[in-house]
Amino acid sequence: MxxxxxxxxxxxxxxxxxxxxxxxxxxxxxxxxxxxxxxxxxxxxxxxxxxxxxxxxxxxxxxxxxxxxxxxxxxxxxxxxxxxxxxxxxxxxxxxxxxxxxxxxxxxxxxxxxxxxxxxxxxxxxxxxxxxxxxxxxxxxxxxxxxxxxxxxxxxxxxxxxxxxxxxxxxxxxxxxxxxxxxxxxxxxxxxxxxxGDGTGERKEWDRIYDYDVYNDLGEPDKKATLARPVLGGSSTFPYPRRGRTGRKPTRKDPKSESRSDSVYLPRDESFGHVKSSDFLIYILKSASQNIVPQLRSIVTLQLNNPEFNTFEDVRSLYDGGIKLPTDILSELSPIPLFKELFRSDGESALKFPPPKVVQVDHSAWITDEEFAREMIAGVNPHIIKKVQSFPIKSNLDTQLYGDNSSTITKEHLEPNLGGVTVEGAYEANRLFVLDHHDPIYPYLRKINATDTKAYATRTVLFLQDNGTLKPLAIELSTPHPDGDSFGPVSKVYLPASEGVDASIWLLAKAFVVVNDSCYHQLVSHWLNTHAVVEPFIIATNRHLSAVHPIHKLLLPHYRDTMNINALARNVLVNAEGIIESTFLWGNYAMEMSAVAYKDWVFTDQGLPNDLIKRGVAVEDPSSPYGLRLLIEDYPYASDGLEIWAAIKAWVEEYVNFYYKSDGAIAQDAELQAFWKELVEVGHGDLKNATWWFKMQTRNELIEACTILIWIASALHAAVNFGQYPYGGYILNRPTKSRRFMPEKGTSEYDDLAKNYEKAYLRTITPKNDTLTDLTIIEVLSRHASDEQYLGERSEGDDWTSDSLPKEAFKRFGKKLAEIEAKLTQRNNDESLRNRYGPVKMPYTLLYPSSEEGLTCRGIPNSISI
Known part of the structure; x- marks a missing residue:
């Protein structure tokens, strides 16, 4: 120049x-x-x-x-x-x-x-x-x-x-x-x-206005009554984070609901980038469309006349040989230019999926108790398991409405498999844990079981063994009392078995547990606790923090594409009769059940250390790294996550302290105060009276808030998202539906189970149609786009600020993440850490910071971009 x-x-x-x-x-x-x-x-x-x-x-x-x-x-x-x-x-x-x-x-x-x-x-x-x-x-x-x-x-x-x-x-x-x-x-x-903006009018595509609205656009009551859905947000019954306002007209039949349209308004700069648009054309739109999925269903159900898997080998054929399509169907689809990319058609095997990592080494290791338990700490939903805090296990459900929901699991159930340890001894030694999916689902069981799905509220008790692995001891399945909710549940406890029909019963009991875990994962851990809760932060930031504000610059990379993917989800994934309602157990109640879960959401507990302590899987210990000690020492999600958390916090701390020289500067920052006030009172307004919100008066509060937000948008989302296909792409391992109750002795279903457990299992879990839809969707959700930006990277390169010290600190952050990745690789090479690979011989890589494009089961993007 x-x-x-x-x-x-x-x-x-x-x-x-x-x-x-x-x-x-x-x-x-x-x-x-x-x-x-x-x-x-x-x-x-x-x-x-x-x-x-x-x-x-x-x-x-x-x-x-x-x-x-x-x-x-x-x-x-x-x-x-x-x-x-x-x-x-x-x-x-x-x-x-x-x-x-x-x-x-x-x-x-x-x-x-x-x-x-x-x-x-x-x-x-x-x-x-x-x-x-x-x-x-x-x-x-x-x-x-x-x-x-x-x-x-x-x-x-x-x-x-x-x-x-x-x-x-x-x-x-x-x-x-x-x-x-x-x-x-x-x-x-x-x-x-x-x-x-001024909060009025319908937004146009070129608008740049950020404003709030409730989730009132999921249903279509004008189309048919069964598509009506309750408004989420703005009430104590169904509280919810706010979404971006579009200003579309209300529906005729329900003035509180917003009419749906072909496209959803976004502030224009929230749209996907150029390269990502191309990726979505190939990888995402084909699954999210409302045309291809019904076509798949029609092909499988009607034209192939084979709506069920009959053997586990049938499921494996989806990856080995694919579903053979007749010539007439191939000719029907072949004129579509995108067909080859959409279905990987090779002429003979049109519907063929890549083998999920969970079965790439061993086809049957998923069925073991060790793998079932390992995935609770190293799978796609690794932050739900808790230490048993009292025994018997208590419920938080209202006894006036639901009776006594205390667990019926007793010491007599557990002690035969404790290797000589008493329940009291195991409890005192912090070796009893529980995967508790009872309270979230129990109030909805009567409604769910009135449809063609059949489910239980579940509790799974596990024992931490001397070798560091978890051993399932008992599974409790509960259903509502036939005489009414106030009588409490009818519960039955199932124990591990390895032979005969009892082994098949135990396999089914585990399936009911995983179905609940799959639904809670998708609607709460994934959608609500990452996608939905972050959107109000994006809106509040753009409304009150100028582009030249240091906190705007800090957070901007962690907002990339989130409003866009959320809008796409409201259109085809979490809407009435959308992909999630159609293929997951919670069905029409999926989103309102996530709203009930939001009542218990606590922003300050979303940070990893607080989460681990709250669940009782870690205790404060000033002498230990990061100030806490894991009770399950070999806990891949937690141990890897603490490394990432500490790196994020160190970076944020250095950055914040550069711009704010005192706590007084926080209180005097008019934009920051307006941002936080509106975030709490409007963006998350249904929880505005909670006492746990930061007051935003000190640097420590700002550092902690930004660290939690970045953690949610990057590492937490990566941990619960990019393992979806690697673990759940094998539907036997992570079914999303249950369709039959547990067979009882003396029934034909019990006899069928004894004769052919594979067929009975497949008739109980997700059917073939829904499996194909699930696989198509979660394969897409588990992919990295070619233009992804990962933690420690910025799309603006070195130009995001003119201040040299923050730029140097950011480079140190990137270098630290590379060091962590090398450390995590070493951990995965340590054969004494059995939970890092498990029986399926699948290393825990979901919190490796870097990744290539595609289906990699690793990589932490900066933002919730898929």
Missing amino acids: TSFLFGGKGSKLKGTVILMQKNVLDINELTKVQSPGGLIGSAIGAIGSITGSIIDTATSFLGRSVAIKLISGTSADASGKGKVSKEAFLEGLLTSLPTLGDKQSAFSIHFDWDSNMGIPGAFYIDNFMQGEFFLVSLTLDDVPNHGSIKFVCNSWVYNSKKYKTDRIFFANKTYLPSDTPAPLVYYRQEELKTLR
Whole structure:
């Protein structure tokens, strides 16, 4: 870049603008819910219309299409606002810029900028074209008395007539509100007002407004009565975190519910990036569509006339040989251009899935008690198991409504398998643990069992053995009393068995446990406790923390794509009769059951150390690393997670203390206080009266809050998400439905179980149709996109701030994560740690920070991006 003459009138300041043209395969165009054939037709139509929809060449931007006006950060006009330059237009296309990314174009621009204008701190931009573009950055070179200035933008810019206020971007400086240069104060405040909007009207695609709403768009009561769903949020019955407001009209039959539409409004910059749009076209839209899944169901149920798996080998054939499709079906599907990517068709085996890791080494190890227990601490839902806090195990359910729900598991049930240890001895030695799925499901059992699914509330008691592994001792299955809820449950306890029909009964008992765990995992551990609870933070941050605020810059990478994937989920996954309701046991009650679970959500307990202590699986110990000691020493999720947690906290602590020199600075930060107040009182407003919320008056509170939030969005989500297909892709290992009760002696079902336990097991768990849907969905959810950003990385590279010390601290954070990954690899090579591999010989890698693209069973993305 060349310098410029500067000093008086006619001085020129040279800059470089980098932008990207609109990608016609925009995610919002392809996720529209349409009539049969609509989604595929939409995709084909989009592909076919590239020529007409995309700006033909980068030179289309030349002429007088895009104008920029610089705003001074040091020199104010008479009103106190930073002086504004004359507008300048994009000029020549730069083709040899070495820093250009994929699909990016660079343009030169020259500004009239006299010496009395000072140093630029922001700029306005106008787009006079019909189409939008993605503005990546503006760089000003050789600014006198300053040097280079970088403006990192990463924002969609529409035609200027679409906006009520001018589009503004700030240099990559970082300021607390009180430290903002006086000429920029007005611009900082006005931009936040724009992002907040006025709370009225239906949002349009080009809007940038962040606002809140309740979950009232899951049902479609106008379509049919059975699609009506209760509003989640705004009540004590069904409290819920808030989602992004769209402003769509209410339904006719229920004014409290919002009508659904083909696409869901998002603040424009929350859309997926260009590369990710392509990934979703191949990997996600095919499963989330409401066309392909019904087509699969039709093929399997009607045309193949084989709606059930009959043997475990039938299930394994999904990976080994696939489901053979008749010629007429192949010819029906083959015209779809995406068919090969969608179904991996090789002509003969169209429906074929990659082998899940849990059966890649050993086809049958999943069936062992050791693996059943190991997955409670190293599987896809590894943070539910608790220490037995009292014996017999108590319930928290209201005895007035549900009677006495205390466990019926006794010492006589447990002691025969304790190897000579008494229950009292095991309890005192902290060796008794429980996977308790009783209270969350019991109040809904009567409703669930009135459908074609059949379920139990479950408790599983386990013993920590001398070799560090967990041994299941007993499973309690409970159903409501036939005379009414107030009589308490009818419960039966099942004990481990390895031979005969008793072994088959025990296998079924474990299946009922895992079905409950699968539902709780998907709706609570995964959807509610990561996806849903983070969205209010995103909204509050954009409404109250300026782009130049240090906490905005800290948290921004951890928000990437979350509102978008949540909107997509509300459209096709967690909606009425969507994928989750259709294929999981909780069915039509799935989301309202997650709302009941939200009543017990505590933000401060989402941090890993507090979570471990609350569950009783760790105790405070100042002499131990991280200040606590694990009672299950070989607990892969916990031991690996503590390494990641400590690294995140150390990074956040260094960052926060750089910008806030005292606790007083926290209380005096008007933007931070407004952000936290609204987050608590509106974003999570149904829990606003909880006493556990931070008061946000000290640096320690801010550090802890940011660490918890980053943990949830990165490591916690990675731990509960990216193992879904590796563990659950084998439906025998993690079924999502139960369809029959436990067979009783003297019945034909019991006789069938004795004759053919595989067939009886398969008739009890998820059927073939739902299995194909589950596998398709969770394979997608378990994949990393090609443009994923992992913990310790930033898409802006080194340009996210101009402050050198935070940048150096962030590099140390990245280096620390690499060291942790090497340490975790060493742990997995330690054969004495049996829980790290288990009988299935599958290492615990879900908290390895890095990953490649695809189905890797490892990697911690910065954000909840899938």
